[in-house]
Amino acid sequence: MKASAVHELQRRQTRRTTVVLVVLFTAMLAMMGIRVLLGQYTVTIPDFFRILGGERIPGATFIVMQDKLPRALLGAAAGAAFGISGALFRTVLRNPLASPDVLGINAGAAAGAVAAMYFLGAAGTGLAWAGLAGAIAAAMLIALVSTSLRGAAGTAGIVGERFLLAGIGVAALGQATVVGIMARLTTQNAQGAAVWTAGSLNSSTWDRLILVSVVLVVAIPAAVLVHRALQPASLGPELAVGLGSHPGRVQTAALGLGVVLAAVATASTGPLAFVALLSTPIAAALRHGRISVLASGAVGALIVLAADMVGAEMLGDARLPAGVITGAIGAPVMLWLLVQQRRGARS
Amino acid sequence: MSDPVFETRGLSLGYGPRIAVSEVDLAISPGETTVLIGANGSGKSTLFKGLSRQLAPSTGTIRFNGHDLEELRPKPYARQVALLPQAPLVPEGLTVTELVSRGRHPHRRWWGAPSPGDDEAIARALSMVSLEEFAERPVDELSGGQRQRVWIALVLAQDTPTVLLDEPTAALDLAHQVELLDLLRGLRRPDGSRTTVITVLHELNLAARVADRVIALNAGRISAAGTPEEVFTPEILAEVFDLEAQVVRDPVEGHPVILPRGRRRICPTAPSRVM
Numbered sequence: 217m218k219a220s221a222v223h224e225l226q227r228r229q230t231r232r233t234t235v236v237l238v239v240l241f242t243a244m245l246a247m248m249g250i251r252v253l254l255g256q257y258t259v260t261i262p263d264f265f266r267i268l269g270g271e272r273i274p275g276a277t278f279i280v281m282q283d284k285l286p287r288a289l290l291g292a293a294a295g296a297a298f299g300i301s302g303a304l305f306r307t308v309l310r311n312p313l314a315s316p317d318v319l320g321i322n323a324g325a326a327a328g329a330v331a332a333m334y335f336l337g338a339a340g341t342g343l344a345w346a347g348l349a350g351a352i353a354a355a356m357l358i359a360l361v362s363t364s365l366r367g368a369a370g371t372a373g374i375v376g377e378r379f380l381l382a383g384i385g386v387a388a389l390g391q392a393t394v395v396g397i398m399a400r401l402t403t404q405n406a407q408g409a410a411v412w413t414a415g416s417l418n419s420s421t422w423d424r425l426i427l428v429s430v431v432l433v434v435a436i437p438a439a440v441l442v443h444r445a446l447q448p449a450s451l452g453p454e455l456a457v458g459l460g461s462h463p464g465r466v467q468t469a470a471l472g473l474g475v476v477l478a479a480v481a482t483a484s485t486g487p488l489a490f491v492a493l494l495s496t497p498i499a500a501a502l503r504h505g506r507i508s509v510l511a512s513g514a515v516g517a518l519i520v521l522a523a524d525m526v527g528a529e530m531l532g533d534a535r536l537p538a539g540v541i542t543g544a545i546g547a548p549v550m551l552w553l554l555v556q557q558r559r560g561a562r563s
Numbered sequence: 564m565s566d567p568v569f570e571t572r573g574l575s576l577g578y579g580p581r582i583a584v585s586e587v588d589l590a591i592s593p594g595e596t597t598v599l600i601g602a603n604g605s606g607k608s609t610l611f612k613g614l615s616r617q618l619a620p621s622t623g624t625i626r627f628n629g630h631d632l633e634e635l636r637p638k639p640y641a642r643q644v645a646l647l648p649q650a651p652l653v654p655e656g657l658t659v660t661e662l663v664s665r666g667r668h669p670h671r672r673w674w675g676a677p678s679p680g681d682d683e684a685i686a687r688a689l690s691m692v693s694l695e696e697f698a699e700r701p702v703d704e705l706s707g708g709q710r711q712r713v714w715i716a717l718v719l720a721q722d723t724p725t726v727l728l729d730e731p732t733a734a735l736d737l738a739h740q741v742e743l744l745d746l747l748r749g750l751r752r753p754d755g756s757r758t759t760v761i762t763v764l765h766e767l768n769l770a771a772r773v774a775d776r777v778i779a780l781n782a783g784r785i786s787a788a789g790t791p792e793e794v795f796t797p798e799i800l801a802e803v804f805d806l807e808a809q810v811v812r813d814p815v816e817g818h819p820v821i822l823p824r825g826r827r828r829i830c831p832t833a834p835s836r837v838m
Contacts, residue, residue: 217686217687217689217690217695217698218686219682219683219685219686220682221686221698222660222681222682222685222686222689222698223682225658225660225698225699226660226661226664226682229658229661310652441674441675444674444675445673445675447654447665447668447675448665448668450652450654451651451652451654451665452648452650452651452652453617454612454615454617454646454648454651455646455647455648455651455652455717457615457616457617457637457646458615458641458644458645458646458647458648458727459641459665459666459668459669459721460637460638460639460640460641460642460668460669461637461668462637500655500656503656504656504701505655505656506654506655506656506657507655
């Protein structure tokens with residue numbers, strides 16, 4: 217066999233990945249365009265560029281600059297953050313159900329926000345910060361529980377079944393906290409809390425968009441690098457060490473980055489259910505099961521944009537938060553993934 | 564005799580309080596094929612974990628080419644010594660070529676940029692295990708034996724002077740076992756010298772056929788080491804495997820052939836079962 221043949225095979229795979237990425241990014245941009253221009257209030261393309269250029273068109277400028285544009289951008293950014301986070305979790309934990317939303321990162325964020333609302337009277341941006349703190353606290357709790365639970369082999373580590381079990385436990389704890397506090401809130405506060413814990417783009421502001429964008433500018437290249445560094449670890453810990461990698465360290469870094477991404481996204485939009493869980497299997501299916509952080513991020517952005525479009529514009533008077541829509545789609549897909557996984561285990 | 568590749572002194576390895584390998588002194592000469600034998604749980608895999616730096620010595624030292632193993636950085640070490648563990652994991656969706664290319668990791672920079680020798684090494688590895696036709700096939704679709712050859716190719720693509728293989732023939736039929744062992748014995752470095760191969764094998768007759776040196780482990784200690792003729796004697800087989808066996812010479816190749824007669828009974832009055 218010739219080296220040139222190997223080179224050609226490798227190049228063909230790279231080209232397929234590039235095609236998938238280009239298609240997904242085009243679709244994401246198109247979806248953002250649809251979200252901004254269409255709906256109950258439509259904006260023409262020339263008007264949109266005039267508004268971006270600084271021209272003031274009564275009514276339209278306000279709606280585009282204060283609602284539609286930040287909403288589309290934040291939806292894409294948060295969706296991408298959830299999607300990338302899901303891809304990192306999936307690669308490290310090797311389980312399609314092991315995503316930050318199932319493992320209690322989102323539940324921790326919701327618990328943090330609701331607790332801040334009840335105990336500190338937090339509102340608006342304060343809720344977002346409390347959500348961030350809650351998500352990080354949940355991640356630390358999972359890490360603590362899974363490292364202190366020693367496996368039968370006597371080796372402690374943050375990766376593996378114990379991490380999944382600890383995550384599911386923390387998710388239950390977070391949800392219980394939310395329900396417990398919600399029962400004590402005044403009706404008005406409880407309504408606000410309910411919207412936040414469902415997750416929505418209704419309060420998309422430029423402030424929040426800046427927070428998520430700053431994180432993404434650093435986190436996307438970091439995620440691509442750390443995902444590549446996970447390649448030896450995905451062959452199992454022994455072969456990874458044999459290849460000169462530090463699988464434990466790389467996996468910890470990947471999960472940490474995944475937690476930060478999920479936490480920041482949750483802080484800005486609320487815990488949009490199942491976006492992290494859904495993105496990776498969809499993106500992976502486009503590349504025969506290969507996981508790509510960029511593709512997962514683009515799919516996450518598409519899901520959030522589409523869910524927001526459906527919830528806010530396409531259901532007539534029943535305006536539903538995006539998180540309700542993603543939850544409604546996500547639950548059956550999660551069941552389907554469970555069934556697939558059982559099949560995979562049998563074959 | 565040239566300086567040993569690996570040299571251990573008083574090496575003990577264990578998991579927490581449980582010691583799996585104790586007080587092992589051993590020297591592996593360059594270019595030799597060394598086969599580790601021993602019953603299940605005798606410490607073979609643990610010894611491999613020590614040599615491949617999965618497990619730090621509890622006591623004693625491991626030296627590699629004269630350097631203490633602890634002093635060496637992981638990536639340069641992975642360019643010297645490759646390891647094939649017993650049960651590596653197949654990532655989803657990869658083709659044979661993509662999986663084999665993962666063996667190039669130690670030759671790449673930290674951000675994963677391909678190294679200049681990659682294509683050449685991958686092509687050579689695929690040819691050596693006769694997987695050229697499967698180069699573009701998804702690994703999930705291959706049979707167990709083909710998949711095992713993919714793993715061997717990954718280790719060969721790592722392109723190291725020394726390879727450690729933990730039961731590399733486990734999933735193979737007899738013809739492929741013989742083919743693989745002949746391949747491993749015949750491995751050559753680009754400069755023409757022989758690759759140093761250290762492998763765990765359960766099939767004693769194949770071990771006798773391929774090994775330059777056999778090391779027999781029993782309960783974490785070396786109970787015999789030497790040429791196949793020296794190690795494969797009825798006395799040592801009885802001690803290491805509790806096996807009653809007769810040893811004859813292969814009429815063509817001359818190496819010892821083990822003819823098992825039964826499991827040695829701990830209690831001498833019990834009737835011995837003939838296999």
